[in-house]
Amino acid sequence: MRLFQTQVNKHSEAYQKNYEEMSVLLNDLNLKMEKSRFQGKEKHILKARSKGKLLARERVELLLDQDSPFLELMPLVGLGGKGLGVGGTTVGGVGLVCGKLCMVISNIGTLKGGAVDYATLNKSLRLGEIAEKHHLPVVNLVESAGAHLPEQERIFNYGGASFRDITRRSKKGIPNISVVFGNSTAGGAYVPGMSDYAIFVKDKAKVFLAGPPLVKMATNEVVDDESLGGASMHSKVSGVSDYLAEDEYDAIRLAREVVAQLKDATPQQVPDTEVQEPVYDIDELLGIVSADIKVPYDAREVIARIVDGSEFSEFKPDYGNTLVTCFAKIHGYKVGIIANNGVLFSESANKGAQFIQLCNQNNTPLIFLQNITGFMVGKDYEEGGIIKNGAKLINAVSNSEVPSITLMVGASFGAGNYAMNGRAYEPDFLFAYPNSKIAVMGGEQLAGVMELIQREAAQKAGLPYDEEQAKNLRAYMMAEVDKKSTAFYSTGQLWDDGILDPRESRNYLGFCLAIVNNKVYEGTSSYGVFRM
Structure with a gap:
């Protein structure tokens, strides 16, 4: 292969203008990325800390190998919408765990209890799709209040696909490992329930199809949450849990132990041992x-x-x-x-x-x-x-x-x-x-096409063409297309x-x-x- 001979002049006006304008866009990107790293109000974070809990991103960092890259995916999903937060209520991406590429999904329990809104659901489904396509073990770091009820009509019908996909991956030999740090209720109980491996944190994990209030309403039975779905009960009685962790650090240690014993991947390409960096900056x-x-x-x-x-x-x-x-x-x-x-x-x-x-x-x-x-x-x-x-x-x-x-x-x-x-x-x-x-086309082109169509329609109908209305409509259409593209x-x-x-x-x-x-x-x- 031949070295490409660049024609770029870094001192040209065009280069300098591009650099400045792209820098402005990148500043905007960085501000939005900062919003995506929001993990809840300070009071909720302090409450979690007082209970010995780690934050979602801290759990990810501890799970990954030291100095592992982390390819965070879809960090800005829901941007501009009315969901629970930019990026949803999960952190998701690919990193190395015990030298193996893994999909890691961590619920942000300090942000609306980790409830799943519409953006979070679609993000999670896409993460699962990537994991299945590339045979990536999935490590779920679970702490979620389940479906965000005000959006239940948008979530319920498709939400079951996330549980379906766990089992389909398992059928293909792609393991799912759930580490439960807190609540995983109602449909969320099926995340650890359908996983190949489940790790529950002692005195913290609470997994049940219906919590004590709903059990009381449905059956008149009075029961506390620990007896109903605590980590010890599931580890010693129901068998839903495979490992009982003493605390969150122990749970992450156990998760790494599980990943370590998984079979190694069979890669298609093994990269060169010596890699040349690009000549150009x-x-x-x-x-x-x-x-x-x-x-x-x-x-x-x-x-x-x-x-x-x-x-x-x-x-x-x-x-x-x-x-x-x-x-x-x-x-x-x-x-x-x-x-x-x-x-x-x-x-x-x-x-x-x-x-x-x-x-x-x-x-x-x-x-x-x-x-x-x-x-x-x-x-x-x-x-x-x-x-x-x-x-x-x-x-x-x-x-x-x-x-x-x-x-x-x-x-x-x-x-x-x-x-x-x-x-x-x-x-x-x-x-x-x-x-x-x-977009289908640029805003200017789309507005121009629509104007030509409307002029022709008016001419065929023998009607006058309202130039002022056309001007306003043109400006509106251009603005809408530009905003949504x-x-x-x-x-x-x-x-x-x-x-x-x-x-x-x-x-x-x-x-x-x-x-x-x-x-x-x-x-x-x-x-x-x-x-x-």
């Missing part, structure tokens, strides 16, 4: 990537700052040049990279489809760098088969069976989102830069797995590649019919 991405998605930039400059040694082998470099396709390594893992360098034409779509076939043939994971306004439109392009050629690329993306990771580094509009492995195409991970935008709105809706500081791209991709290579996979040679 990754900090330069802030000046390269345009904060304004209307301003183009060369995707190769981004690639050169995230791949090993800033080296890559470009496939078909002189054909379909609005799509960059290349082979490279990231943290010692071989990858195929597909990156937008402009609107998609027939040639670039065909090139992308062929490249995906090659990566499947060679069992090479795919990285998509998505900055796309869509496919080229117009009479000549329709006659040239832009639909059938675009369909080839979407066909290849849809049926590809090697792991894929998508980074939204700019625009993500229209069918371009589909062709570049958007959320609907089930990438293993999908992250966004804070400048990215996702931002990276921060998108991540709040769980349309991605998190927003990245571009300077963390290489680290995130490297760790995600370790996760997707946690099991054996095989590319495919089977696709839907390619219209020729």
Whole structure:
């Protein structure tokens, strides 16, 4: 592979402007991330401390190996909504426990008792999906009041999927370990009940289908919570608990013991022992990537700052040049990279489809760098088969069976989102830069299209066209589309797995590649019919 020769001028006005504007977006991201780390009011935290309890993030830190990375996922889910908190009431992500990659999910018991709202439910389901797909043992650090009752109509029907998925993972030999630190009531009792291993903290864990008040109402039986569902009872009588821990530290020790004896993963790729860092400074991405998605930039400059040694082998470099396709390594893992360098034409779509076939043939994971306004439109392009050629690329993306990771580094509009492995195409991970935008089309284009349609309708009906009303409607539509297409709105809706500081791209991709290579996979040679 050859070293890419950068053309970036760090002293140019465009670079300096981008760097400044991206820095503003990153400051906003950091403020929002700080909100996501909120673990409840001070009085609730002090109460927990007085009972010898650790906070949710402290439990995660103690469980993980010393100096283990922790890939926190969906930290801003629910942003801008009316849920219980930014990020929901759980902390979730992947880290190393006794040298094994594990999904760790920790209820924030000091935030509304760890009750599960709509955002938290969807976050938890996505975490479970990732764990199942990549054969990651799941460690649940449990302390939850169950469903957030004011949202019960949004939670109840789909909430059972989290229990279903525990058993399905177990069927595949993917263990679930529950460590119960406090309440786990009603439906929540099934989390430890369905787990492969259950650890209860003495005098703290309370697990029952119905608490003492409901038992009194239903059966007129009077019973205290310890006798009804305490850790000692479940460890010595019911058998719901497999291990009785003396305190929280002992519970975490036991959880690590359990993980230590689990069978080792069978990785697909083992990374190089010696890894070359990029030649070019990754900090330069802030000046390269345009904060304004209307301003183009060369995707190769981004690639050169995230791949090993800033080296890559470009496939078909002189054909379909609005799509960059290349082979490279990231943290010692071989990858195929597909990156937008402009609107998609027939040639670039065909090139992308062929490249995906090659990566499947060679069992090479795919990285998509998505900055796309869509496919080229117009009479000549329709006659040239832009639909059938675009369909080839979407066909290849849809049926590809090697792991894929998508980074939204700019625009993500229209069918371009589909062709570049958007959320609907089930990438293993999908992250966004804070400048990215996702929509059917840009606000200005959408408002313009609607205005043309309305003008034509008025003309056909023989009615006057209200210019003032059209002006107001245009401004409203542009504002709405712009507001609901931002990276921060998108991540709040769980349309991605998190927003990245571009300077963390290489680290995130490297760790995600370790996760997707946690099991054996095989590319495919089977696709839907390619219209020729």
